[in-house]
Amino acid sequence: MRREATGTETGASADLRNAGGRNIIEIIRMTRAALRKSDRKVADIVLHDPQRILKATVGETATLAQVSQPTVLRFATAIGCKGFRDFKIRLAQSLALGTPATHSVLLGTDEPETVAEKIFDYTMTSLDWARSHLDKAAMLKAIDLLAKARTIEFFGFGASGIVARDAQQKFPLFGVPCGAQLDSHQQIMVASMMKEGDVAFVISNTGTTRSIMEIARIARENGAAVICLTGSDSPLASCCDVALIVETLENTNMYTPTISRIAALVVIDVLSTSVAMRRPVEDQARIHNMKRQLSDMRKDQPT
Amino acid sequence: MRREATGTETGASADLRNAGGRNIIEIIRMTRAALRKSDRKVADIVLHDPQRILKATVGETATLAQVSQPTVLRFATAIGCKGFRDFKIRLAQSLALGTPATHSVLLGTDEPETVAEKIFDYTMTSLDWARSHLDKAAMLKAIDLLAKARTIEFFGFGASGIVARDAQQKFPLFGVPCGAQLDSHQQIMVASMMKEGDVAFVISNTGTTRSIMEIARIARENGAAVICLTGSDSPLASCCDVALIVETLENTNMYTPTISRIAALVVIDVLSTSVAMRRPVEDQARIHNMKRQLSDMRKDQPT
DNA sequence: GACATTTATGTAATTTTATTACCAAACAGG
DNA sequence: CCTGTTTGGTAATAAAATTACATAAATGTC
Structure with missing residues (x-):
């Protein structure tokens, strides 16, 4: 059940997927356009609130994305994961570096504690990015x-x-x-x-x-x-x-x-x-x- | 938010657990001494090869630790996780920052590529540590x-x-x-x-x-x-x-x-x-x- | 040192969750 | 407007996680 070159493969080519390195969120962003219509619905809710999906089951994810459960599974394989379980592990790892930078923009109202959290997170995320883009x-x-x-x-x-x-x-x-x-x-x-x-x-x-x-x-x-x-x-x-x-x-x-x-x-x-x-x-x-x-x-x- | 104590709680006190901040591996290291004998077996195999456990199921973990499946579950709650699922998510996040520093010590034989990976990982892990220990x-x-x-x-x-x-x-x-x-x-x-x-x-x-x-x-x-x-x-x-x-x-x-x-x-x-x-x-x-x-x-x- | 009580661990049942098989609609090309 | 292909859903199935319960070990008490 490798999904590499099998028929299930959509237009999303392997090199596109690899380009993002290890960060699954990046991978989703990049492959998004090449996904099936329903898969894209799943991609969107994942990108919109990854933290939520981290705690969700296949069923919940399906409901949130307004698709059927197998579609969620197909989405997972489409972006190169071994299954839903594997997908969640990878998502967790991507999120460990802090919610993506766009979410952690500083607000004027942030407490110093929050500011510290965000700046550390942001620094770490950026280092991760820099690493994966090293020549x-x-x-x-x-x-x-x-x-x-x-x-x-x-x-x-x-x-x-x-x-x-x-x-x-x-x-x-x-x-x-x-x-x-x-x-x-x-x-x-x-x-x-x-x-x-x-x-x-x-x-x-x-x-x-x-x-x-x-x-x-x-x-x-x-x-x-x-x-x-x-x-x-x-x-x-x-x-x-x-x-x-x-x-x-x-x-x-x-x-x-x-x-x-x-x-x-x-x-x-x-x-x-x-x-x-x-x-x-x-x-x-x-x-x-x-x-x-x-x-x-x-x-x-x-x- | 995550690690509130349940009735199953053992002697491992909540403050001990909080000291480690968010990194589950650290939490395990610290609480290890306070765990039940069988739970400790689980803790040890997790610490020994976290990557392996990341891909394992409850059953596999139980076999590796030579304990029963419920023991694995009890271990998970003992260290403050909501369940095995939650434990795996947290483990994944801890591991995302790179395998713990002790594992990523540079070897004289490392290729420059590996050196780069390790130094970036190490830097990020250290930042994470610094953040969680900020006064x-x-x-x-x-x-x-x-x-x-x-x-x-x-x-x-x-x-x-x-x-x-x-x-x-x-x-x-x-x-x-x-x-x-x-x-x-x-x-x-x-x-x-x-x-x-x-x-x-x-x-x-x-x-x-x-x-x-x-x-x-x-x-x-x-x-x-x-x-x-x-x-x-x-x-x-x-x-x-x-x-x-x-x-x-x-x-x-x-x-x-x-x-x-x-x-x-x-x-x-x-x-x-x-x-x-x-x-x-x-x-x-x-x-x-x-x-x-x-x-x-x-x-x-x-x- | 036997008994009561708590604590620790395993077995088996149960529920939940993930995955697969299969079918029907949508769609493209001839 | 058929025909094969792609896409997405329903329902069955397998796998995994969790719970209930029973038994064994440890601890303390008289």
């Missing part, structure tokens, strides 16, 4: 470049400057000298001095900042490898050797904090850790030592 | 102080310095001038200049850094309110007006990246957003405007 190939290329680098320079402004500085602090993991430039004049100077074997790591959420693109260009002209970390497939991405695009759920609500920097920080964690793991075993002790030094430095920095 | 009362007091502040100064070293800088960048939300001091000499100078009405926001993950405690002391002597953001109930916490303790799952594995700064950043998000929401309605437009300015600044910073 693994680009990631691998970036790790390759970083592992071979002689020095690494991080560039960024504003919120991205924070990320750059954080990355720079991870130099013990990267194992080579790292710099972080936040002043645009300094940036130009440093970029001009880079040469083959160096890696310029350019961070810009928007990917449109003029001066940051200039940095990328200069570093590249001098023979340095250029990696960028950006929020969308921007102009900056096209002029780099590797573009790490970290998509985040953006939300125009003024209260919604910028999530992009959190996702970027986690990506940096992944890169630095992977690079550290790439090093030969005989270096491990040395890295361990460095890490401890960093740890000590954080713990107690005497005047 | 709401302290949070409220901090928001009160920040909302009334005339100026805010953030202090931090190393990784915490990153957090301080990030917080400072949120000044449009706080609505008052904010500073971030990262150099210890500067810190002493600025702290000495603070006076009543000012807020010193001291960030230190360990909470034991000598110089940072000195800062807190100086600022306090001068009449400034002192808020600290720290990772545990440390010496620093006891000498501040408000102590925000953000517990994170710590893990001694060398590859595990420091999660504390991520949690701290999210807490700052919560604080700044709450403060912004606290402002009178007539200020909202002004804040909105400031926020846009900040946004523009991020987008494009001409040389």
